[in-house]
Amino acid sequence: MLIEPEAVAKIDADCIRSGIPGYALMTAAGHAVAAAALRHYPEAERFVVLAGPGNNGGDGYVAARLLAESGADIRVFRLSMKPPMTEDASRAHAECPVEGLPLSMYCPRLGDVVIDALFGAGLARDLSPEVSDLISELERNRIPVLSVDIPSGICGRSGHIRGAAFRAERTVTFVALKPGQVLLPGREHCGEVEIAEIGVPRRLIEQYRSPTRINSPDIWLDYASAKTPSGHKYSHGSLGVFSGGATQTGACRLAAEAGLRAGAGLVTIAGPSEALAANAAHLTAVMLRQVDGRAELDEWLQDRRLGAFVLGPGFGVGEKARDFVLALRDRNLVLDADGITSFRDDPERLFEAFSTGAPHLILTPHDGEFGRLFPDVAASKEISKVERAQAAARRANAIIILKGADTVIAGPDGRCAINSNAPPWLATAGSGDVLAGICGSLMAQGFAAFETACAAVWYHGEAGNRAGKGLTAESLVSHIDI
Ligand SMILES: NC(=O)C1=CN([C@@H]2O[C@H](COP(=O)(O)OP(=O)(O)OC[C@H]3O[C@@H](n4cnc5c(N)ncnc54)[C@H](OP(=O)(O)O)[C@@H]3O)[C@@H](O)[C@H]2O)[C@H](O)CC1
Ligand SMILES: [K+]
Numbered sequence: 001m002l003i004e005p006e007a008v009a010k011i012d013a014d015c016i017r018s019g020i021p022g023y024a025l026m027t028a029a030g031h032a033v034a035a036a037a038l039r040h041y042p043e044a045e046r047f048v049v050l051a052g053p054g055n056n057g058g059d060g061y062v063a064a065r066l067l068a069e070s071g072a073d074i075r076v077f078r079l080s081m082k083p084p085m086t087e088d089a090s091r092a093h094a095e096c097p098v099e100g101l102p103l104s105m106y107c108p109r110l111g112d113v114v115i116d117a118l119f120g121a122g123l124a125r126d127l128s129p130e131v132s133d134l135i136s137e138l139e140r141n142r143i144p145v146l147s148v149d150i151p152s153g154i155c156g157r158s159g160h161i162r163g164a165a166f167r168a169e170r171t172v173t174f175v176a177l178k179p180g181q182v183l184l185p186g187r188e189h190c191g192e193v194e195i196a197e198i199g200v201p202r203r204l205i206e207q208y209r210s211p212t213r214i215n216s217p218d219i220w221l222d223y224a225s226a227k228t229p230s231g232h233k234y235s236h237g238s239l240g241v242f243s244g245g246a247t248q249t250g251a252c253r254l255a256a257e258a259g260l261r262a263g264a265g266l267v268t269i270a271g272p273s274e275a276l277a278a279n280a281a282h283l284t285a286v287m288l289r290q291v292d293g294r295a296e297l298d299e300w301l302q303d304r305r306l307g308a309f310v311l312g313p314g315f316g317v318g319e320k321a322r323d324f325v326l327a328l329r330d331r332n333l334v335l336d337a338d339g340i341t342s343f344r345d346d347p348e349r350l351f352e353a354f355s356t357g358a359p360h361l362i363l364t365p366h367d368g369e370f371g372r373l374f375p376d377v378a379a380s381k382e383i384s385k386v387e388r389a390q391a392a393a394r395r396a397n398a399i400i401i402l403k404g405a406d407t408v409i410a411g412p413d414g415r416c417a418i419n420s421n422a423p424p425w426l427a428t429a430g431s432g433d434v435l436a437g438i439c440g441s442l443m444a445q446g447f448a449a450f451e452t453a454c455a456a457v458w459y460h461g462e463a464g465n466r467a468g469k470g471l472t473a474e475s476l477v478s479h480i481d482i
Helices: 003-018 022-040 055-069 087-095 129-140 186-190 202-207 221-229 249-260 273-282 294-300 319-327 335-342 347-353 367-373 375-379 385-396 431-444 451-468 472-476
Strands: 046-051 074-078 100-102 112-117 145-148 170-172 192-196 212-214 240-242 264-270 289-292 306-311 333-335 361-363 399-402 408-410 416-417
Touching: 003 022, 003 202, 022 055, 022 087, 022 112, 022 145, 022 170, 022 192, 046 055, 055 074, 055 087, 055 112, 055 145, 112 249, 192 416, 221 367, 221 451, 240 249, 240 431, 249 264, 249 273, 249 306, 249 431, 249 472, 264 273, 264 294, 273 289, 289 375, 294 319, 306 319, 306 431, 319 335, 333 431, 333 451, 335 367, 335 431, 347 367, 361 451, 367 375, 367 385, 385 399, 385 408, 385 416, 408 451, 431 451, 431 472, 451 472
Parallel strands: 046 074, 046 112, 074 100, 112 145, 145 170, 170 192, 212 416, 240 264, 240 306, 264 289, 306 333, 333 361, 361 399
Antiparallel strands: 399 408, 408 416
């Protein structure tokens, strides 16, 4: 579950209304931070709390008090020498026995462990040069940082860096993860994340949970078992994958093999006559069909058992792709790679074709391809990857799989999931073709488009983990296990 940073203040206010004082939450937060510091840094020569003006700083003062009580050597440096901005933070400051010095007086030294309590959910603008210089100095001296709630400088909504950001070894966050801790680059700046319970009632957390979720099987498993009461996970389905010309057939075969491996009962590659020999030489279980032009395509489409199609991998960019896609407008379609690029001069033509009915188009762009279909959305740097994918999904009435190390899946109804199980070595040639094949396979088996996309991205990541570091697209296919 995720919560947005804006929800933090609302949760606190509701807690106070229910009789749980804000200071009790802050005390619990400070306890969690002090405990993590002692647990993970027993060798620290001194703990250095950097305290900001708000409640994040308040958590830092509580942690400083507890660390001092435990006998640790502890220093506190304050961003501002003015009284803290909130009542709770003022109280935490007043109760802290360690005198706070101005931040400018801090000279990092070997053996320090920094507790970053400058900003959390309330970060509102870029960090000042004073703070960014300090961050650079800490990095130069390799001083370990434990961040309170989120590394200061990371936007909890988008994961973007506001000017500069701490690179924490560990982060102790509260209540639930924020999107900016799962999206990049925020995720990388958090290090190991620990979620501390601080006494917020479950019903409140549920009430404020973000519609954006971390991608995981609970998104589709209920749906899958509801579809198949017999308990057999997925019924068989028939998938069609389009091949490009004779010299670019590998990509469609990867998609087709992945489709088979992901459980489709029947997978057929449809390609031009010139590509038949190349495809035939490499295929066993996958079927082949000659489809040169629109007439043959229309004839093939008479077969209503074909539950989904993949078009794009190795297909070639141009009018043929556009024409085929428009012929598939009332069918389930995964549009990838060249299929996406083919619409760069007139994306509206694609969106219009799939504008009605339940979403049955899955688009799988990486950032570059995304910019070709949604140039204005891609250009707005302020909005998060989640918001970009959501805006695109609404416009296209499609499921968007916006690929990357933090792939985001969004539907036109606003549902959204951030994926986090993909290993870095998954970013290899042909990996996207495999993903498109898994998507097509699940749609052919009767999955709705959003659930398909979430499941496909997750199983693709799992296959990557199983295949390990030496992964190739071929070995990735053989590790698909659904
Ligand atoms: N329920 C919970 O999860 C709890 C979380 N706790 C902690 O509270 C913080 C959020 O506290 P909040 O006071 O809302 O926000 P911050 O501490 O992050 O910062 C707000 C102040 O910082 C100023 N600000 C913002 N950005 C900058 C900047 N770049 N440079 C300088 N100053 C900045 C901001 O100033 P304004 O002028 O914008 O008002 C505020 O003064 C959460 O992260 C947890 O750590 C609770 O302790 C327990 C419950
Ligand atoms: K922080």
